[in-house]
Amino acid sequence: MNTLQVDLGKRSYPIHIGQDLIGSPELVLPHVRGKQVLIVTNTTVAPLYLEKARAAFPDRQVATLVLPDGEKYKTLETLNLIYDCLLEHRFHRQATLVALGGGVIGDITGFAAASYQRGVDFIQIPTTLLAQVDSSVGGKTGVNHPLGKNMIGAFHQPVCVVADTGSLNTLEDRQLSAGIAEIIKYGLIRDPAFFTWLEQNMEALLNRNPETLAYAIERSCRNKAEVVARDETEQGERALLNLGHTFGHAIETGMGYGTWLHGEAVATGMIMAADMSKSLGWLDQKALQQVANLIDRAQLPTRAPSELSTDRFIELMGVDKKVQDGHINLVLLKTIGQAVVTGEFAMTLLRHTIDEHHALTLTRGPGLS
Amino acid sequence: MNTLQVDLGKRSYPIHIGQDLIGSPELVLPHVRGKQVLIVTNTTVAPLYLEKARAAFPDRQVATLVLPDGEKYKTLETLNLIYDCLLEHRFHRQATLVALGGGVIGDITGFAAASYQRGVDFIQIPTTLLAQVDSSVGGKTGVNHPLGKNMIGAFHQPVCVVADTGSLNTLEDRQLSAGIAEIIKYGLIRDPAFFTWLEQNMEALLNRNPETLAYAIERSCRNKAEVVARDETEQGERALLNLGHTFGHAIETGMGYGTWLHGEAVATGMIMAADMSKSLGWLDQKALQQVANLIDRAQLPTRAPSELSTDRFIELMGVDKKVQDGHINLVLLKTIGQAVVTGEFAMTLLRHTIDEHHALTLTRGPGLS
Numbered sequence: 001m002n003t004l005q006v007d008l009g010k011r012s013y014p015i016h017i018g019q020d021l022i023g024s025p026e027l028v029l030p031h032v033r034g035k036q037v038l039i040v041t042n043t044t045v046a047p048l049y050l051e052k053a054r055a056a057f058p059d060r061q062v063a064t065l066v067l068p069d070g071e072k073y074k075t076l077e078t079l080n081l082i083y084d085c086l087l088e089h090r091f092h093r094q095a096t097l098v099a100l101g102g103g104v105i106g107d108i109t110g111f112a113a114a115s116y117q118r119g120v121d122f123i124q125i126p127t128t129l130l131a132q133v134d135s136s137v138g139g140k141t142g143v144n145h146p147l148g149k150n151m152i153g154a155f156h157q158p159v160c161v162v163a164d165t166g167s168l169n170t171l172e173d174r175q176l177s178a179g180i181a182e183i184i185k186y187g188l189i190r191d192p193a194f195f196t197w198l199e200q201n202m203e204a205l206l207n208r209n210p211e212t213l214a215y216a217i218e219r220s221c222r223n224k225a226e227v228v229a230r231d232e233t234e235q236g237e238r239a240l241l242n243l244g245h246t247f248g249h250a251i252e253t254g255m256g257y258g259t260w261l262h263g264e265a266v267a268t269g270m271i272m273a274a275d276m277s278k279s280l281g282w283l284d285q286k287a288l289q290q291v292a293n294l295i296d297r298a299q300l301p302t303r304a305p306s307e308l309s310t311d312r313f314i315e316l317m318g319v320d321k322k323v324q325d326g327h328i329n330l331v332l333l334k335t336i337g338q339a340v341v342t343g344e345f346a347m348t349l350l351r352h353t354i355d356e357h358h359a360l361t362l363t364r365g366p367g368l369s
Numbered sequence: 370m371n372t373l374q375v376d377l378g379k380r381s382y383p384i385h386i387g388q389d390l391i392g393s394p395e396l397v398l399p400h401v402r403g404k405q406v407l408i409v410t411n412t413t414v415a416p417l418y419l420e421k422a423r424a425a426f427p428d429r430q431v432a433t434l435v436l437p438d439g440e441k442y443k444t445l446e447t448l449n450l451i452y453d454c455l456l457e458h459r460f461h462r463q464a465t466l467v468a469l470g471g472g473v474i475g476d477i478t479g480f481a482a483a484s485y486q487r488g489v490d491f492i493q494i495p496t497t498l499l500a501q502v503d504s505s506v507g508g509k510t511g512v513n514h515p516l517g518k519n520m521i522g523a524f525h526q527p528v529c530v531v532a533d534t535g536s537l538n539t540l541e542d543r544q545l546s547a548g549i550a551e552i553i554k555y556g557l558i559r560d561p562a563f564f565t566w567l568e569q570n571m572e573a574l575l576n577r578n579p580e581t582l583a584y585a586i587e588r589s590c591r592n593k594a595e596v597v598a599r600d601e602t603e604q605g606e607r608a609l610l611n612l613g614h615t616f617g618h619a620i621e622t623g624m625g626y627g628t629w630l631h632g633e634a635v636a637t638g639m640i641m642a643a644d645m646s647k648s649l650g651w652l653d654q655k656a657l658q659q660v661a662n663l664i665d666r667a668q669l670p671t672r673a674p675s676e677l678s679t680d681r682f683i684e685l686m687g688v689d690k691k692v693q694d695g696h697i698n699l700v701l702l703k704t705i706g707q708a709v710v711t712g713e714f715a716m717t718l719l720r721h722t723i724d725e726h727h728a729l730t731l732t733r734g735p736g737l738s
Binding site for chain 1: 445449452453456457459480483484485486487488509511514516517519520521522523524602603687
């Protein structure tokens with residue numbers, strides 16, 4: 001097992017990465033202040049890991065809540081089910097919430113913890129690759145609104161994260177690839193050597209080699225932790241983590257939450273961002289091709305859905321959080337391993353980029369792979 | 370006009386107190402970062418002050434949202450109306466929310482600001498005495514849940530507070546008294562000289578003498594600001610501000626939100642706390658009588674509602690936030706001007722205190738004054 005410390009002063013916390021960690025009291029109990037524990041999970045994860053997770057909290061009063069599975073349930077209504085449960089069980093301020101599942105469970109449980117009685121502790125046990133390399137670091141929590149993704153939420157750091165690589169064995173191929181999209185992102189925005197490593201180890205990742213996975217998770221978390229430690233509430237540098245996300249959110253929202261997985265939308269979004277970067281003279285054709293190839297090898301979609309018109313696409317980008325006073329800022333690439341936030345591009349270029357990504361038929365879209 | 374600075378490091382902010390301040394751009398504009406402003410108010414306040422408040426934001430894109438008036442609308446559903454409005458107007462992260470109204474508007478708008486896109490700025494323009502002396506300092510925001518008051522929320526500091534004593538001229542007598550309850554509280558928990566001043570100036574306060582009001586507001590805010598500066602997220606000392614609140618919340622919840630005003634419930638709760646303090650040998654009979662007399666002179670109820678059985682009362686106290694691992698902690702008085710948080714009392718004493726406050730007929734209950 002490896003342990004990585006996310007350095008955020010009083011809000012610092014450890015991420016434990018390794019095989020068969022769910023169910024280890026010694027990892028979580030030091031972080032549980034009170035007697036009351038609520039494990040929140042979903043209908044997919046519960047039969048696989050709920051009993052195991054419960055065993056990690058001996059001598060505690062453990063309540064469990066099993067939510068429906070899927071991005072479409074990441075809503076205020078579902079959040080309210082957690083509040084109902086907490087209040088019905090008379091949970092106090094010293095209680096600890098445990099998020100056992102993917103990003104949706106982590107985000108919604110984290111926001112419940114952030115807002116229940118103005119803040120209680122929570123522990124993340126992410127069971128998808130995406131959640132292990134992305135949402136487990138940084139403290140972003142929240143729910144979606146019909147008019148925009150992640151529009152309601154809070155920054156709230158967990159007290160401890162347990163990333164069990166064993167839980168990835170039960171993950172669908174499509175979900176595994178979605179996680180790899182965010183891993184590739186770290187290489188693209190700030191770690192060129194990691195990008196090269198990924199080019200060399202993509203097959204081992206897809207084959208779920210435990211050591212390869214553990215290394216990729218740790219290096220991803222380390223990259224994210226460094227960025228977050230310098231900019232906890234996304235005033236500056238942290239925005240670079242949104243590479244591909246403004247395009248991606250437009251795809252996710254436009255297609256209906258859950259149709260495209262978040263990682264799939266981000267993957268296509270990163271290619272669109274790379275494409276724009278090339279048009280601006282930053283990335284060369286070879287680098288663009290490298291990006292597209294790696295994403296394609298990761299079994300991820302490389303084209304935007306033809307169902308979304310360019311006008312609709314731009315409109316959907318407009319309500320994204322990365323927008324200041326009506327002007328769209330995007331994360332683009334200076335080179336592989338170096339990203340910038342910029343608003344200095346013509347809207348016609350953005351339009352042209354989206355047009356182009358509609359022009360071709362889907363080479364590999366969600367559900368078609 | 371007097372200006373008081375609430376000292377919270379990077380989250381410090383000014384409170385401006387005086388006549389005719391609503392509508393002054395110079396007070397608020399320095400704190401508005403972006404172009405977008407949403408003023409949230411209610412049906413009672415809108416006809417009186419909305420246009421005035423709007424005039425304080427020239428050259429900004431000002432949207433307004435008028436919510437129904439009343440504690441019973443301090444819900445997740447009403448909160449969602451604010452999110453809807455923000456998203457329909459495509460509000461960005463640089464937007465500023467303005468809470469124009471009493472405590473309900475302040476709490477719900479503050480929580481919308483805390484959670485919209487994980488946090489945007491907000492300005493408080495409290496128009497009730499209670500909001501001016503209580504919720505405008507400290508950053509507590511939130512909404513109620515059917516099973517408990519203020520159970521969902523966040524700590525989120527405003528960027529600026531404008532307390533216009535002129536707005537108190539349109540306040541109902543009952544609301545004015547409710548505000549005075551919290552003013553008396555500051556005297557009781559930490560400022561004995563202020564308690565004496567209140568004994569001498571109660572009639573002038575009730576007659577809405579502008580200088581008397583301004584002085585009472587400023588001294589109350591100063592007391593609260595000192596406590597909050599030392600304990601922003603209520604780990605210790607800040608809990609003293611909850612004198613009378615655990616009893617009070619039981620009354621508010623048990624009678625149905627809005628039947629008793631918050632300040633009325635707190636007033637009765639303070640007498641119950643003083644009574645228990647006397648039983649513990651801390652407060653003498655004379656001091657208890659002084660507390661009850663001042664609250665009675667402020668036209669506030671001095672008895673708990675007979676509708677609530679003692680069992681129900683205790684049950685309702687049990688879901689209150691001031692409870693740790695099943696044991697009830699209460700704020701009690703060592704003397705007038707010195708409060709303590711304690712769990713060291715017999716449950717029979719608590720039961721006896723509640724019983725006693727039922728035994729007498731209502732001397733002055735809400736709606737009877």
